[in-house]
Amino acid sequence: MAWEYRIFKDLHQIPREEHVFPGTPLCAGCGGLESLRLAAKVLGNHVVYVNAAGCFTNLASFPFTPLDASWLYTTMGSAPAGAQGVRDALDVLIAKGRLPQDEDVKVVVLGGDGSTYDMALSSTSGAITRRLDFYYFCYDNEAYGNTGVQLSPATPYGARTATSPCAVRNPVGAVQEKKDIFEIWRAHRPPYLATVSPRFPLDLEEKFARAAAYRGPKLFLGFAACPTGWLFDPAYTPDVARLAVECGMWPLKEAIDGNVVHTYLPKLSPIEDYLKLQGRFRHLFEPTVQKDALAHIQATVKAYWDRVQQGDSV
Amino acid sequence: MTAQMMTGNLAAAWGARLADVDYVPAFPITPQTEIVETLSKWCGTGELNARFVTLDSEHSMMTAAGAAAATGARVFTATSSQGLLHALEVLYTVAGWRAPLVLVNVSRALASPITLEPDHNDVLAARDSGFVQVHAETCQEVVDSILMAYRIAEDPLVCLPVVVNLDGFVLSFTREPVWLPEAQAVRAFLPPFRPTHLGFKASTPQALGTAVLGGSTYSYFRHQIHLASVNALQVHEQAAAEFERCFGRRYDVVEGYRIEDAEDILVMSNAFASKGKAAVDAAREQGRRVGLLRLRMIRPWPADAVRRALRGRRAVAVLDQNLSPGQGGILYQEIAACLYHDVARPRALCSFIGGLGGKNISEAEFHAVFEQTAEAGIQGQGGGPVLLYTEAEYREMEQLQFLAHDLKTGR
Numbered sequence: 272m273a274w275e276y277r278i279f280k281d282l283h284q285i286p287r288e289e290h291v292f293p294g295t296p297l298c299a300g301c302g303g304l305e306s307l308r309l310a311a312k313v314l315g316n317h318v319v320y321v322n323a324a325g326c327f328t329n330l331a332s333f334p335f336t337p338l339d340a341s342w343l344y345t346t347m348g349s350a351p352a353g354a355q356g357v358r359d360a361l362d363v364l365i366a367k368g369r370l371p372q373d374e375d376v377k378v379v380v381l382g383g384d385g386s387t388y389d390m391a392l393s394s395t396s397g398a399i400t401r402r403l404d405f406y407y408f409c410y411d412n413e414a415y416g417n418t419g420v421q422l423s424p425a426t427p428y429g430a431r432t433a434t435s436p437c438a439v440r441n442p443v444g445a446v447q448e449k450k451d452i453f454e455i456w457r458a459h460r461p462p463y464l465a466t467v468s469p470r471f472p473l474d475l476e477e478k479f480a481r482a483a484a485y486r487g488p489k490l491f492l493g494f495a496a497c498p499t500g501w502l503f504d505p506a507y508t509p510d511v512a513r514l515a516v517e518c519g520m521w522p523l524k525e526a527i528d529g530n531v532v533h534t535y536l537p538k539l540s541p542i543e544d545y546l547k548l549q550g551r552f553r554h555l556f557e558p559t560v561q562k563d564a565l566a567h568i569q570a571t572v573k574a575y576w577d578r579v580q581q582g583d584s585v
Numbered sequence: 586m587t588a589q590m591m592t593g594n595l596a597a598a599w600g601a602r603l604a605d606v607d608y609v610p611a612f613p614i615t616p617q618t619e620i621v622e623t624l625s626k627w628c629g630t631g632e633l634n635a636r637f638v639t640l641d642s643e644h645s646m647m648t649a650a651g652a653a654a655a656t657g658a659r660v661f662t663a664t665s666s667q668g669l670l671h672a673l674e675v676l677y678t679v680a681g682w683r684a685p686l687v688l689v690n691v692s693r694a695l696a697s698p699i700t701l702e703p704d705h706n707d708v709l710a711a712r713d714s715g716f717v718q719v720h721a722e723t724c725q726e727v728v729d730s731i732l733m734a735y736r737i738a739e740d741p742l743v744c745l746p747v748v749v750n751l752d753g754f755v756l757s758f759t760r761e762p763v764w765l766p767e768a769q770a771v772r773a774f775l776p777p778f779r780p781t782h783l784g785f786k787a788s789t790p791q792a793l794g795t796a797v798l799g800g801s802t803y804s805y806f807r808h809q810i811h812l813a814s815v816n817a818l819q820v821h822e823q824a825a826a827e828f829e830r831c832f833g834r835r836y837d838v839v840e841g842y843r844i845e846d847a848e849d850i851l852v853m854s855n856a857f858a859s860k861g862k863a864a865v866d867a868a869r870e871q872g873r874r875v876g877l878l879r880l881r882m883i884r885p886w887p888a889d890a891v892r893r894a895l896r897g898r899r900a901v902a903v904l905d906q907n908l909s910p911g912q913g914g915i916l917y918q919e920i921a922a923c924l925y926h927d928v929a930r931p932r933a934l935c936s937f938i939g940g941l942g943g944k945n946i947s948e949a950e951f952h953a954v955f956e957q958t959a960e961a962g963i964q965g966q967g968g969g970p971v972l973l974y975t976e977a978e979y980r981e982m983e984q985l986q987f988l989a990h991d992l993k994t995g996r
Contacts, residue, residue: 317787331795333802341785344794345648346674352645356610356652357785363607363636363658374786397641
């Protein structure tokens with residue numbers, strides 16, 4: 272059964288109110304910021320963002336913040352535990368009559384892939400297991416971006432980073448496969464889990480709106496095209512974000528209570544269309560075409576969508 | 586009112602219960618477990634109207650504790666040793682948030698080699714985090730110090746977290762008579778926590794822990810933590826006076842034991858100070874004019890109180906139950922620093938290291954400490970660090986090494 276939009280059917284339905292204002296210290300063309308901006312339109316401003324160390328930590332730089340919501344910077348490894356403390360305290364204070372119900376706020380973890388995929392995994396796993404009522408938004412730019420773009424467990428095969436260089440002994444760059452954090456999260460059976468891309472704004476808004484109906488962990492993996500780290504002109508952020516989905520490398524999907532549904536069936540355009548836009552993959556094309564590497568990437572994508580076609584969960 | 590026999594851990598749990606805390610994030614570690622087990626039970630029965638949550642690590646536990654305190658709840662948590670170090674990053678973080686929570690640390694020596702019994706390298710690793718540190722000698726002092734700790738932490742002049750330290754095993758698992766204050770009297774001493782400056786409310790968003798760039802902003806905020814910590818000296822004084830008025834027991838930042846006429850003074854902290862006091866009594870019977878100064882508050886450092894107690898003495902011995910490899914005793918350094926400018930500073934300052942990993946300090950070792958300290962005072966020359974270690978212990982160690990190595994290898 273095809274996935275249908277229930278709440279957001281038309282771009283005009285996206286709220287006009289902004290909660291992430293211009294003038295942040297983030298890079299031009301940051302795809303993660305675009306996702307956050309869209310997400311905040313649904314989340315509103317009765318929110319406390321609990322932040323882990325990463326690019327978004329720059330958002331709230333004393334004395335400025337581009338948000339009209341609250342902010343708590345924690346550590347790189349424990350933002351979900353910070354969310355736990357805030358949520359529990361809010362619940363206790365409301366229950367004891369010390370905080371009016373209408374002062375309640377949503378608790379939203381903001382972490383990059385560096386935090387999310389590795390260091391904060393224990394903290395996230397704990398929060399999901401405890402059924403903490405919170406949102407988790409990971410802006411995934413597939414590298415330790417804020418430190419200068421080093422290899423992270425989210426870095427895909429074939430990407431060049433500052434610590435997975437294309438070299439004589441290792442012409443491919445990153446030789447690992449991107450860690451499947453979606454499946455790791457899904458194994459915890461959270462009530463709501465989804466991937467999003469800012470170039471599919473209705474899909475993104477629909478998912479944040481749907482998630483609001485669920486009590487417990489609501490997790491989002493946001494594609495964060497990164498001009499600085501992936502080496503493309505910031506003007507191409509929308510194209511990169513679109514092609515990542517269309518070539519099949521960034522599946523748009525949701526899992527309610529663990530049941531996966533793909534929310535968009537891509538054209539499965541050749542991966543080269545996506546890779547060629549980005550300097551981090553340039554060594555796969557110049558000075559010689561690394562055919563084996565490209566074939567490996569294409570085969571991995573094909574295998575994924577073959578499983579989807581066969582009705583496997585992923 | 587009669588005393589009840591209870592362990593230091595149970596006394597710590599009672600401290601949290603009497604403080605009527607709202608939230609207890611927890612993670613078990615020996616020798617702290619009885620504290621969280623007890624609080625979990627009380628939260629279950631409703632004897633304590635708080636939420637108890639087991640986190641996935643001490644790092645998460647401290648984050649949740651700080652975040653809840655920053656949201657406006659009264660928070661209690663407890664850990665020990667490796668757990669405290671696992672949370673070390675977060676100790677600095679929550680102190681920077683100015684989250685006024687109370688943490689109990691049940692001291693246990695650090696790996697490796699891994700062990701269970703107490704020394705103070707764990708809590709002293711947190712020395713520079715911004716936490717106020719109070720070190721308890723008895724189970725009674727544990728519960729009393731926790732109640733005082735909330736008053737200090739929540740005082741607008743301080744707004745910092747406090748760690749109350751008690752020794753693992755020696756105090757945590759040892760039953761002593763404890764007079765529990767009446768809950769109603771505690772409410773008079775420790776009013777409910779109703780901060781107006783903390784919290785994440787829908788109507789009044791605020792940003793906490795934001796990034797700062799450029800050293801001048803960072804310097805300003807870190808120095809604010811320092812000034813707030815120094816304020817804790819005067820706030821402690823008020824809390825101590827009020828505590829004495831309410832409950833009849835008095836605690837100062839340092840405790841002098843038979844120091845009035847003492848020529849030489851032994852400086853100690855925590856539960857082993859009880860052994861030190863007994864050694865002072867024994868030495869006095871042999872005609873030595875000695876006394877003991879127990880350090881109760883380690884941060885802020887009570888420099889004036891230490892100077893007042895030690896100036897004009899012939900010699901001072903600092904018995905550190907910790908070791909900074911390559912340097913020696915940690916508290917020895919601090920005492921030396923605060924005596925430097927005093928014209929009447931002792932003629933000699935001696936450094937001893939004892940009780941590492943809970944090693945006993947025997948009467949003979951204390952006797953040697955007093956003897957060497959007196960001699961140093963006469964000569965006007967201090968020294969150390971000297972490790973307290975008996976010949977019998979060394980022979981036993983040789984036996985163990987024989988079993989571990991020589992027996993197998995034949996060498």
